[in-house]
Amino acid sequence: MNATNVYRDYTVMCPEFREGIGYLAEGDLEKALDAFAIADHKTSRDDVNKNKYQSFHGLMLVYAGQSKGIELCRAASASECFDGDVFYNQARAELDLEHRRQAVVALRRGLEFDRTHPDLLRLRQRLGIRRGLMIPFLDRDNMFNKLLGKISYQRLQLI
Numbered sequence: 001m002n003a004t005n006v007y008r009d010y011t012v013m014c015p016e017f018r019e020g021i022g023y024l025a026e027g028d029l030e031k032a033l034d035a036f037a038i039a040d041h042k043t044s045r046d047d048v049n050k051n052k053y054q055s056f057h058g059l060m061l062v063y064a065g066q067s068k069g070i071e072l073c074r075a076a077s078a079s080e081c082f083d084g085d086v087f088y089n090q091a092r093a094e095l096d097l098e099h100r101r102q103a104v105v106a107l108r109r110g111l112e113f114d115r116t117h118p119d120l121l122r123l124r125q126r127l128g129i130r131r132g133l134m135i136p137f138l139d140r141d142n143m144f145n146k147l148l149g150k151i152s153y154q155r156l157q158l159i
Contacts, residue, residue: 014039017053020060033060040072051076055089062093070097077106084110084117091123103127 010018020035040057043050054076061069073090080086087110094103104127110120133140134148 013049013052014043016042017049017056020056024056024060029060029063033057033064036060051080051086052083055080055086059089059093062096067097069093070099077109080113082113084114084120086110087113088117088119088123091120100127 010021013021016035017039020032020039023029023032023035036053036057037060039053040050043053047053054072058069058072058074058076061072063069070090070093073086073093076086077090087106090106091103091110094100094106107120107124107127110117111124114120134145134152135142138145
């Protein structure tokens with residue numbers, strides 16, 4: 001199973017979350033918000049998918065014009081350590097609220113945990129964010145940084 005399938009396979013999620021995804025795909029944000037809120041509230045703190053549910057709930061609140069949703073997104077990403085979707089949702093919510101700097105931070109944190117997450121990579125490209133320097137104390141134009149950057153980029157493409 002490739003990375004794209006992992007992020008789109010919601011069969012292990014609770015029924016309310018899957019309903020929310022369906023409503024979201026249909027563009028019915030109000031029903032998606034209700035479904036994600038139920039999924040978020042009915043799961044226990046130790047549920048492995050709690051952060052995902054909470055991040056979708058927070059994102060829908062932001063899309064509904066309720067800025068308090070960003071707090072849910074931030075809380076979910078603060079305790080997340082592997083699911084790129086959580087960081088992607090926070091970045092989207094931050095951008096919707098015009099918090100570009102926080103969106104970039106969420107995006108970078110997400111890519112630290114999941115370097116191949118397709119949505120995070122697309123968002124990074126859309127925002128025009130460069131990858132970090134290989135040797136931070138050297139200038140971006142330094143030949144060593146350029147060489148190491150090219151090598152790491154090629155290795156990343158093989159993954």
